[in-house]
Amino acid sequence: MKQAKPGGRRSRAPEDGGRRRAISPALLADVRKEARAFFHDARGSHDWDHTERVARLCLRIGRKESADLGVLALAALLHDIGRGEEDRSGGKICHGRTGAAMAGKLLARHGLDPATVRAVVHCIRTHRFRKRAVPQTLEAKVLFDADKLDSIGAVGIGRAFLFAGEVGARLHDKDIVVRKTKPYTREDTAYREFLVKLGRVKDRIFTREGRRIAAERHRFMVAFFDRLNKETDGRL
Numbered sequence: 001m002k003q004a005k006p007g008g009r010r011s012r013a014p015e016d017g018g019r020r021r022a023i024s025p026a027l028l029a030d031v032r033k034e035a036r037a038f039f040h041d042a043r044g045s046h047d048w049d050h051t052e053r054v055a056r057l058c059l060r061i062g063r064k065e066s067a068d069l070g071v072l073a074l075a076a077l078l079h080d081i082g083r084g085e086e087d088r089s090g091g092k093i094c095h096g097r098t099g100a101a102m103a104g105k106l107l108a109r110h111g112l113d114p115a116t117v118r119a120v121v122h123c124i125r126t127h128r129f130r131k132r133a134v135p136q137t138l139e140a141k142v143l144f145d146a147d148k149l150d151s152i153g154a155v156g157i158g159r160a161f162l163f164a165g166e167v168g169a170r171l172h173d174k175d176i177v178v179r180k181t182k183p184y185t186r187e188d189t190a191y192r193e194f195l196v197k198l199g200r201v202k203d204r205i206f207t208r209e210g211r212r213i214a215a216e217r218h219r220f221m222v223a224f225f226d227r228l229n230k231e232t233d234g235r236l
Contacts, residue, residue, distance in 0.1 A: 023070035045163040057146035064209040075123035100125035145210030153217025160190035
């Protein structure tokens, strides 16, 4: 799918490298605590650790891109709180859409101003790029990029193997024919995930800093699976 050009709101960056909404440390702490509670029984491949990594990437990219760091901090912490609903529905419920609605109510309860709530909700609603929900703001693009970057590189490889173990997949099959296999089966290996999805992530990134990070992570990932193929063949 062709991506929109990187963009969004821009402003002169303050000393911390990005703009900030007036989000108090106390509010962030409360939101973090509430968000984490949604992950007490989450799968390891998509648990609270993933949220924390995405939050760190959001702030790193956001500073480079002069994004609103307050909106990003809240959106990153809340972006996957609807995933439990999606898992329980067998994928019928979109965790982006559901999580956005949940986040809106949670933030409104804390008395956050409507404009900030709308900004955060848009980020969460569009972080999957599904159902024509395309990131429109700079902050939404940064969250999208951070979430996708966590699926590639060394971390992405680790998550792919963790997920494969969760669904009972084989360790590896270098001769796999994707069209003859199905997800959530014994053939849903980490390598299949690389062929179907992970190898294409770098081409879907919006921001300049995100693309720079993606290029390096992609190179590492390609080299890893090339070596894995050679090792399983006994060539190394």
